[in-house]
Amino acid sequence: MILPEAGWRTRADLIRLTDALGAGDGLVRYVGGAVRDTLLGLPVSDLDLATALLPDDVSRRVLAAGFKAVPTGIAHGTVTVVLPSGPVEVTTLRRDVETDGRRATVAFTDDWREDAARRDFTINALSADPTDGRIHDYFGGAEDVKTGxxxxxxxxxxxxxxxxxxxxxxxxxxxxxxxxxxxxxxxxxxxxxxxxxxxxxxxxxxxxxxxxxxxxxxxxxxxxxxxxxxxxxxxxxxxxxxxxxxxxxxxxxxxxxxxxxxxxxxxxxxxxxxxxxxxxxxxxxxxxxxxxxxxxxxGEPGPARALAQAIGVGPARDRLLLRSADPAEGLAALEGWTPPRLPIGGGDLVALGLSAGPQVAATLQAIERQWVEEDFPNAARVRAIAGEKVAQALRAR
The missing domain is CATH 1.10.3090.10 (cca-adding enzyme, domain 2)
Known part of the structure; x- marks a missing residue:
């Protein structure tokens, strides 16, 4: 079986990397999810390579090819290569020496089947030759990919x-x-x-x-x-x-x-x-x-925009989808909407006659509550609300 053509396989920097790691000598292969997802016609996001080379040799060859090598998991044989098109993880073939259910101690090997055998599922144990795309399948993973x-x-x-x-x-x-x-x-x-x-x-x-x-x-x-x-x-x-x-x-x-x-x-x-x-x-x-x-x-979330003003648009969407009896109208009201800022401040209330202090804060809160209840009217309406609330506050004083 041959790996289908895919855009990621033609990346010039990736070809340069696999050539540097000895693709022509069979020393490196694509492995795991990249092979599985390409067989399924899915986009490939993470790209992994396996190699018979030891990590130090991988780093040396990567640097000689003009790329950066980062020893992200050197104890387990993994070197991350920073390519212009994105990072690629290169891991030396391994076998498990000891496992305890949470972590493994590994030893390096040059046996491709032994490395594949330590993977979890057959669909993740596939590997492919970068030069001709030939798929190596030791455990029937290709058929399992096909049948799901x-x-x-x-x-x-x-x-x-x-x-x-x-x-x-x-x-x-x-x-x-x-x-x-x-x-x-x-x-x-x-x-x-x-x-x-x-x-x-x-x-x-x-x-x-x-x-x-x-x-x-x-x-x-x-x-x-x-x-x-x-x-x-x-x-x-x-x-x-x-x-x-x-x-x-x-x-x-x-x-x-x-x-x-x-x-x-x-x-x-x-x-x-x-x-x-x-x-x-x-x-x-x-x-x-x-x-x-x-x-x-x-409980029922209440008006969508009032809720979004209080807790944010994202959390409001969560609450509508999870708790509302009928979220469609509320979700539509939030589409493309950003909670506005109250177009009046404490200084404006002082200018209208209030004394700076707790009364300004309480009046501003009352104005904001009515502004939200009226579904965020424009500044002219807010000034009218402010006039009413300030008058009430002055009468109370």
Missing amino acids: LVRFIGDPLARIAEDHLRILRFFRFHARFGQGTPDVAGLAACTERANDLMALSRERIAQELLKLLAVDDPVPTVALMVAHGIFAPVLPEIDTDSVARLRRLVAREPAQGGDAVRRLAALLPPDPALADQVGARLKLSNAQRKRLVTAAEP
Whole structure:
């Protein structure tokens, strides 16, 4: 089998790099996702090369070719090459010496099959020769790509014991590439070893979960994971009700509008305190955690523009999609709209007769509330509102 033609394969700097790394002598190949995605006709975003060269030799050849070499994972044989068209990771062929479910100790090898055998799924173990595009397939991965089968290489239980994250990766890859029911042996192994997820860092769990939720339609896979108890050890908040909320959200989202953090919010009950706990447990970024908490407010959101003025346009969209009985009108009101600034300030109120201090602040807040309630009228109307509120304040004083 020959790798189909693709734009990324004709990049002049990439050809120069593979030539420098000994493509003509069979010392370097395209590997993993680039080969898989090209077979599927998908765009290639991340490009990885494998080589029989040792890391020091890789760096020396890269520098001689005029490129920058960054030892990003030198202990595992990875050198990142900075090309004008983008970074490329070059990794020396490896075999596992020792694994504990979270990390591996590796030794370098010159055996292509041995390197392929340490990868997780058959569809990720494909490699291709840069010179003629010939695909090397040791475990039937090309057929699995064609039929949409995500299948572990070898014994699924053994592969999960090497790296527990492969449980979540199995479901993520099935959500993206799978067709029909998942591989029986793989599903059984993931179900049996779900408790192994507790040994992983919460950051790694969060990264995989957000990648899963970012696929076009994660609902069937999330439902499968709930049914098989995959989330229970680390995210017991995700249950059958979560699946229903996620299904409702995905059906409402605009085309190409799926958002992983919003979908995570759908998986959780509408409870800001609980959302904050989950965000902390998953060690999400401050921005992601805040968004998760804001999205968790229960109840009908109210007028869309007033909500956006209070919490921001993005969080307002989240709340409308998650909580509104009918979000279409509110989403349309926010399309292309930027919350304006109140066109009057404290100095204007002082000029109208108020004394600087708490009364100005309270009156300004009252003006802003009415301005928002009236859907942000123009400056002339705001001046009229200000006149009314200042008069009330002076009478009260």
